Amino acid sequence: METRKIYIKNTLSGKKEEFKPLVEGKVGMYVCGPTVYGEPHLGHARSAVTFDIVFRYLKFLGYKVRYVRNITDVGHLEDELNGQGEDKIAKKARLEQLEPMEVAQHYTNLYREMMARLNILPPSIEPTASGHIVEQIDMIEKILANGFAYESDGSVYLDVAKYAEKYQYGKLSGRVLEDLLHGSRALEGQEQKKHPADFALWKKAEAGHIMQWRSPWGMGFPGWHIECSAMSIKYLGLPFDIHGGGMDLKFPHHEAEIAQSHAAFDCAPVRYWMHNNMMTLDGQKMAKSKGNFISLSQMFSGDHPLLEKSYNPVTIRFLVLQAHYGSTIDFSNKALQSAEVASGKLLKGLKLIDDLTADEVVNTETDLSAQILSTCERCYEKMDDDFNTPETIAALFELLRLAQILKHNKGTISKEALSTLQATYRGFLTDVLGIIDESSSQDELLPEVMEILMEVRKQAREQKQFAFSDHIRDRLAAIGIQVKDEKEKATYEFDRN
Numbered sequence: 001m002e003t004r005k006i007y008i009k010n011t012l013s014g015k016k017e018e019f020k021p022l023v024e025g026k027v028g029m030y031v032c033g034p035t036v037y038g039e040p041h042l043g044h045a046r047s048a049v050t051f052d053i054v055f056r057y058l059k060f061l062g063y064k065v066r067y068v069r070n071i072t073d074v075g076h077l078e079d080e081l082n083g084q085g086e087d088k089i090a091k092k093a094r095l096e097q098l099e100p101m102e103v104a105q106h107y108t109n110l111y112r113e114m115m116a117r118l119n120i121l122p123p124s125i126e127p128t129a130s131g132h133i134v135e136q137i138d139m140i141e142k143i144l145a146n147g148f149a150y151e152s153d154g155s156v157y158l159d160v161a162k163y164a165e166k167y168q169y170g171k172l173s174g175r176v177l178e179d180l181l182h183g184s185r186a187l188e189g190q191e192q193k194k195h196p197a198d199f200a201l202w203k204k205a206e207a208g209h210i211m212q213w214r215s216p217w218g219m220g221f222p223g224w225h226i227e228c229s230a231m232s233i234k235y236l237g238l239p240f241d242i243h244g245g246g247m248d249l250k251f252p253h254h255e256a257e258i259a260q261s262h263a264a265f266d267c268a269p270v271r272y273w274m275h276n277n278m279m280t281l282d283g284q285k286m287a288k289s290k291g292n293f294i295s296l297s298q299m300f301s302g303d304h305p306l307l308e309k310s311y312n313p314v315t316i317r318f319l320v321l322q323a324h325y326g327s328t329i330d331f332s333n334k335a336l337q338s339a340e341v342a343s344g345k346l347l348k349g350l351k352l353i354d355d356l357t358a359d360e361v362v363n364t365e366t367d368l369s370a371q372i373l374s375t376c377e378r379c380y381e382k383m384d385d386d387f388n389t390p391e392t393i394a395a396l397f398e399l400l401r402l403a404q405i406l407k408h409n410k411g412t413i414s415k416e417a418l419s420t421l422q423a424t425y426r427g428f429l430t431d432v433l434g435i436i437d438e439s440s441s442q443d444e445l446l447p448e449v450m451e452i453l454m455e456v457r458k459q460a461r462e463q464k465q466f467a468f469s470d471h472i473r474d475r476l477a478a479i480g481i482q483v484k485d486e487k488e489k490a491t492y493e494f495d496r497n
Contacts (some may be wrong), residue, residue, distance in 0.1 A: 004380065005019075006061075006384050008386055009274070009326060010273055011172060011275050021241050026063065027058050028236035029055065029067050029240075029243075029244065030235075030236055030243050030270075031245060032047075032253070033126070034111050035072040035073075035088055036072065036073055036108045036111060037107060038092070038107060039295040039296070039297060041286060041296060042279045042286055042316070043246070045316055046320055048115055049434075050276040050387075051276075052121055053321070053434070055067050056433075056434060057387060065124070068231065070127050070231050073100075074089065074221055077224065087221070089104055090210055101130070114297070118316060119435075127234075127235065129222065129227040132231050136202075137202075137215050140156055140202055141216065142265070143260065143264045146263060146266075148162055149201055151217055153192055155192055157193055158199055158259060159194060159195070160195055160197045160259070161194070161195050161197075163262070163263055167259070169255070170251075172250055172258055177197070181197050199252060201223050201225075204220045205219045228257055233265075238269060239267060239268055239271055242272045243257075243269070243273050244273075245274075246276055254273065257270075277326055277328045277329075278328055286331065294307070294331070296316070307333065309333075314438050315339050315343060318342060322390055323390060324386075325387065346393075346396055346435060349396075350426060352400070352403055352404070353399075354426070356406055356421075368405065368412065372399065372413065372417045372421050373416075373420055375398050375402065376421060378398075379395045379428045389433065392432075396425060456472065457483070458489070461485075481493075
């Protein structure tokens with residue numbers, strides 16, 4: 001493993017700090033994933049790409065990373081700040097006349113599909129909130145036993161004022177406790193709380209509520225905040241190295257996670273907090289709840305009034321990487337088109353650099369070699385500096401410029417410099433930044449996809465599901481792929497006519 005000093009802007013301290021994992025060579029990272037009640041949009045892409053880069057770079061350096069990104073499929077209420085309103089997934093299920101888990105599964109599948117198209121690596125573990133009810137109840141019982149929570153008419157709340165007698169509440173978000181205790185507006189259901197700032201660990205399920213579980217306090221469902229605490233601790237231990245998420249989650253969600261960990265285990269949950277900034281539209285956060293979002297499927301199809309054309313996943317990914325994760329990105333077609341051109345230039349540069357040779361080396365200590373080696377090192381330095389992707393991209397463009405000088409026989413290069421140039425350019429562009437030629441990647445995957453389909457058809461035929469088997473064959477025929485059921489196995493060929 002390559003030993004380098006990495007610096008991370010820790011939201012908790014507000015400063016860049018040298019990253020030192022708890023266990024040498026290993027990293028535990030938890031990132032808040034989506035609430036699956038609607039189509040993934042550009043805002044989801046911002047967070048997912050940000051932490052995909054962290055995951056990729058740490059792995060690139062040789063760290064063994066356990067990356068946990070959750071799926072919220074229960075407990076996320078419409079009024080996030082006050083923990084009031086209808087469950088977002090339950091509401092969608094009611095409107096669509098579906099089972100809540102049907103809604104959650106559909107949008108989970110869609111989210112994974114869109115993330116794959118953006119070349120975002122799947123996490124090591126992807127737990128669901130509904131699959132960890134036992135762990136959440138156990139943690140709530142610990143908080144109650146320690147005196148930092150109270151039960152009220154079947155619901156359980158964390159007592160923020162009691163908590164603040166021992167711990168600081170608001171240190172991540174900078175919120176002032178006195179303002180929180182006295183500044184919240186009166187809402188229906190708030191009479192159950194001792195203080196307006198108290199937040200739900202467990203909510204009583206009212207009559208007709210369709211998502212509920214049995215608990216020591218009656219039928220109900222978990223609060224949104226306890227879910228991430230329980231899942232992160234289960235898979236990463238306490239404390240763990242990195243917790244990531246959008247800047248909008250600092251309060252109340254991440255502040256609540258810190259409080260829950262202290263209240264249950266007398267321990268801070270996380271050593272390094274990282275928050276990506278927002279994708280905005282006319283200066284406003286892009287979000288489903290605001291109705292000002294563009295879904296990723298709309299981006300790929302161009303089917304949205306604000307889009308001048310369709311944009312491929314590489315362009316979307318590159319747009320995100322052109323800004324540091326801590327700064328905002330305001331949507332515009334101009335920015336997207338610039339990203340499309342820039343990513344295309346870097347991808348074309350791959351072949352140019354791969355084709356360079358050092359057969360005619362005149363001087364192994366040329367200035368050009370030194371420039372190339374220095375610029376290669378700069379790629380590492382910029383990523384070491386709080387994962388600075390725009391500066392890393394600038395270094396790749398400089399490497400491409402130097403390679404073009406070589407291509408036109410205007411300089412010579414040492415074999416060491418050439419080897420470093422080729423490995424660094426490809427490594428950072430494809431492995432670290434995840435920028436790949438989408439068309440070639442799809443072509444390479446096609447044989448594997450076809451083998452999967454052939455296996456599905458085989459199993460269907462063995463189970464006498466002939467209609468399903470024929471359906472697959474007919475759909476493939478419609479796009480020019482002819483399937484033949486031979487005696488030993490099914491084969492396929494492309495219809496070139």
